[in-house]
Amino acid sequence: MKQQAGFALLLWASCLAMLAVGANSTAIMAALPLMQAELSLTPAGVQWAVNAYLVTSAACVVLGGKAADRLTARMSSMAGLAVFGFASCIIAAADTQAALLIGRALQGLGAAFAVPGTLAAINGSAAPEGKDAAIGAWTGFLMLGFSIGPLVGGSLTHIAGWRMVFWFNVPLIAAALAGLVIAGKAPAPPKKASTEGIDVVGFGLLATFMVAVVFTLHALPHAGTAPLLAILPLVLAILALTLLLIVEKRVSAPMVDLAFFAQRGFVIGTAIGALAMLCIMGLLLYFNLYAQSPRGLGLTALEAGALLLPLGVALLALALSASAIAARLGLRNAITGGMGLVLLACLITGAAIITSDLRLLAVGFFVMGAGLAVPYALAPRLALSALPPSQAGQGAGFVNASTFLGGSIGVAAGAIAFTIAELTGVLVMIALAGAAGALLSRGIPETR
Numbered sequence: 001m002k003q004q005a006g007f008a009l010l011l012w013a014s015c016l017a018m019l020a021v022g023a024n025s026t027a028i029m030a031a032l033p034l035m036q037a038e039l040s041l042t043p044a045g046v047q048w049a050v051n052a053y054l055v056t057s058a059a060c061v062v063l064g065g066k067a068a069d070r071l072t073a074r075m076s077s078m079a080g081l082a083v084f085g086f087a088s089c090i091i092a093a094a095d096t097q098a099a100l101l102i103g104r105a106l107q108g109l110g111a112a113f114a115v116p117g118t119l120a121a122i123n124g125s126a127a128p129e130g131k132d133a134a135i136g137a138w139t140g141f142l143m144l145g146f147s148i149g150p151l152v153g154g155s156l157t158h159i160a161g162w163r164m165v166f167w168f169n170v171p172l173i174a175a176a177l178a179g180l181v182i183a184g185k186a187p188a189p190p191k192k193a194s195t196e197g198i199d200v201v202g203f204g205l206l207a208t209f210m211v212a213v214v215f216t217l218h219a220l221p222h223a224g225t226a227p228l229l230a231i232l233p234l235v236l237a238i239l240a241l242t243l244l245l246i247v248e249k250r251v252s253a254p255m256v257d258l259a260f261f262a263q264r265g266f267v268i269g270t271a272i273g274a275l276a277m278l279c280i281m282g283l284l285l286y287f288n289l290y291a292q293s294p295r296g297l298g299l300t301a302l303e304a305g306a307l308l309l310p311l312g313v314a315l316l317a318l319a320l321s322a323s324a325i326a327a328r329l330g331l332r333n334a335i336t337g338g339m340g341l342v343l344l345a346c347l348i349t350g351a352a353i354i355t356s357d358l359r360l361l362a363v364g365f366f367v368m369g370a371g372l373a374v375p376y377a378l379a380p381r382l383a384l385s386a387l388p389p390s391q392a393g394q395g396a397g398f399v400n401a402s403t404f405l406g407g408s409i410g411v412a413a414g415a416i417a418f419t420i421a422e423l424t425g426v427l428v429m430i431a432l433a434g435a436a437g438a439l440l441s442r443g444i445p446e447t448r
Helices: 002-039 043-071 073-092 097-125 128-160 163-167 169-183 200-222 227-248 258-262 264-291 301-307 309-320 322-329 331-355 358-385 389-441
Strands: none
Touching: 002 043, 002 073, 002 097, 002 128, 002 163, 002 169, 002 264, 002 301, 043 073, 043 097, 043 200, 043 264, 043 389, 073 097, 073 163, 073 169, 097 128, 097 389, 128 163, 128 301, 128 309, 128 358, 163 169, 200 227, 200 389, 258 264, 264 301, 264 331, 264 358, 264 389, 301 309, 301 358, 309 322, 309 358, 322 331, 322 358, 331 358, 331 389, 358 389
């Protein structure tokens, strides 16, 4: 009985933590236009306010998964949440662009440990018959936070200012930490400690590659006047990737197991997850910038967040029912259909922007959420089904890293599209990503 109560508290605390992390990922989008004005953010600063979080998470989430094995999942989760909460305070009190970006990078580091840590804690402590339900609850709260983030961010920004978006994280994280501390007193099944070393060189090369790719995309709009700003990070990215491929073949416990890429399902699932996040993050950021601009829709943060509610509702509802949809249609058809809906959504949303029809815009966002939810939810399942259970943890870490990187690329590439044709340009980018995802998904074997 005591062990059951301890697990219930562990599950509650983990779900609350994921609600905070998920909401934080998207709530900032509604607050960014006011943050830009108050903190005098440069255009690059606006992008890095999102990308500092995403890139750090992408670079460190595999390391976070390994830490869960070495330090115990609960301790790794607590460390990550403590860093995340501390970083939220830094951002809430920030008065310069540098302070904001430091806080966002630290939030990304905290999330990189908290996300795999809480999932591993639940997976390792749940009774076999309740494991699927427990992981489903964890996923549901993460998606719930992600879905309601724009509305929460818009509401808090409108009522109490943008800083409240980040102060709001503090009590949620504190409550989750308290739950994890108390849950730790309950008996837990013994776990054999991992004896694998950490591939420090591989971690460094992977992080360098990711950051250099994003810097290259950021520099592309200025390549005509400052070509070195684009060429140097591109060369660094190529060099880091080349060295990574060489090094990872020679270490016994690589950060990136290259054998994963011999599995077609893993490659396709990882790519589709990255494309889905590219679409989501690109749309959320540049819609808010457009919607709250006098040249765009001229809305308040609250109104912009409310307009995104159909997107959040569809994301949550379809993500939670994605498995049932895949069981009925087949995994390949479900993912292809979802990516096809993204193309339709871009057409509807583009027409709504041209005609300034907010009701049609809401329809477009609902279709967009419905289209992205299914590939986003099913991509990890596709990728991990190609790996043996003994490699699922490392595979999940790489899938998460690729998803975060996809979001970061969406922000950086979206900046180029937004400069060329404002929100319409971003919708074209999203449509191209949707088409690529639909084509990739046709390579999924029928039996999956």
